[in-house]
Amino acid sequence: MTEELSVQTPAEPAPEMPSFAPRAAGAPALSVRALLESGVHFGHQTKRWNPKMRPYIYGARNGTHIIDLDQTAKLFTRAYDFITEAVARGGNVLFVGTKRQAQDIVREESLRAGMYFVNNRWLGGTLTNFRTIKQGLDRLRALERMAEDGTHEQLPKKEVIKLEKERTRLEKYLGGLKNMGGLPHVMFVVDPSMEKIAVHEARKLNIPVVGITDTNCDPDQVDIVIPGNDDAIRAIKLICSRVADACLEGAERRKDVLAGRGDEGPVESVQAPRAPRGPEPSIYRGRPRGGPGGGGGGGTHR
Template sequence: MSRTNFDQLLQAGCHFGHLRRKWNPAMAPYIFMERNGIHIIDLNKTVAKVDEAAEALKEIAKTGKKILFVATKKQAKDAVAEKAASINMPYVNERWAGGMLTNFPTIRKAVKKMTNIDKLLNDGTFSNLSKRELLQISRQRAKLEKNLGSIADLTRLPSALFVVDVMKEHIAVKEANRLGIPVFGIVDTNSDPKNIDYVIPANDDAKDSVEAILSAVCGAIAEGLEERKAEKADDKAAAEQKDQPKKKAARKDEAE
């Protein structure tokens, strides 16, 4: 069953590309036609690509690995934060810090610094500081929270990157490519799909378009997480059933 359909994507405005003069020729295979100087994306191909990406993301989630969502543009940042948080996945929607992937240990140190500040604030260590010093620490904590709070639970490199607007987030894409991390991306007609492993051709400027695609892929990820949970429960039940004869034997020995 398809994750989405032509009519849903059409209603969300996923078919609107950029002006012809801004197009990237590498996106030609995904363009249906030109209308009033604007390229129209072939939504039949978008449906197929959404399904392909969704199934791949589902399999990643099923193994218990993390998928990092990236969208810092105004139209997409709130949608990404909401959808990623709903499936307990990390996301970046403020500013991509250079080296977030390629210099991951340093980023983890910054996250730990934020945690340490919280600990020291709560245990009273900072109680003797002046108001000015406390204000400086609070501002530092707020800055760290804004930029890194959404990846606080990311203790190791993600297994995949999902990017909205691959041209704007080119640094994130470049870092993922360098580390061999697969990139899933909503790619508009002005972008280069060359370095994207799973291309989803669609309008990356409209909020409704981004939400429609995020809903489809996050739904698949949620399914993967549920299947993983069910498999763990089955394994636990099987292990307990296997141990029952041993437990009975042990109780019998104790009784004797």
């Protein structure tokens, strides 16, 4: 039977995102209080749930599943450490979030972290056919050079308009990958259920996937599950900003390592860690809690 909770709706306005600072050893990457204030605990309507998310659900309130934030905090800390370590070893992270609520946040936070992003429609083969995608990136850079070096001034107006349309389209879909020279070492996804093609390509290439996984998602498709609300802007902002912080912390550690190592080798020679796959994903996932059921009517529905 579902446990009814009395959970207060997050108050407005949203709390300001903290500026980047390295996490103290042993400290959680996100507190339960910060998660609660940003509404990370609100899942979907109980009738829309994926039973595989049962271990991460605390109960229900007014027909809406409530996510267990104790687990979210622990699992996010694990994700934070994993991403930090990957970047510290020379890896890079691809942020993916194409839903309207996530688009601006994914772009802003990935750029702040010095990483890459896809925030519009995922083009099939972005990873599995990266050689072709790279040709598109080369074309985008060429078009940008033409716009900057005065080439447009020597072309007919109709030709310039045509080139600008092509550049705009390439920028929309590939702009976030412009400086990505090869496959990412980690993929961070907002709502894996919406980014199924991206997740499938990453899994096919054995690229670890870290994802904000709501109560309607299939956690088996994600290597490191972050149980949480993947629809609310404040929730997405909080988690994405901390993922960006993990990237920045890893980059700082990378600088320190290279400074101490001298000319020992290029960044590309260092392999980022890989999340294990197989029948025992529990090392990345929280312990089961009691199974949820239906809830009462009314309340917050998504």
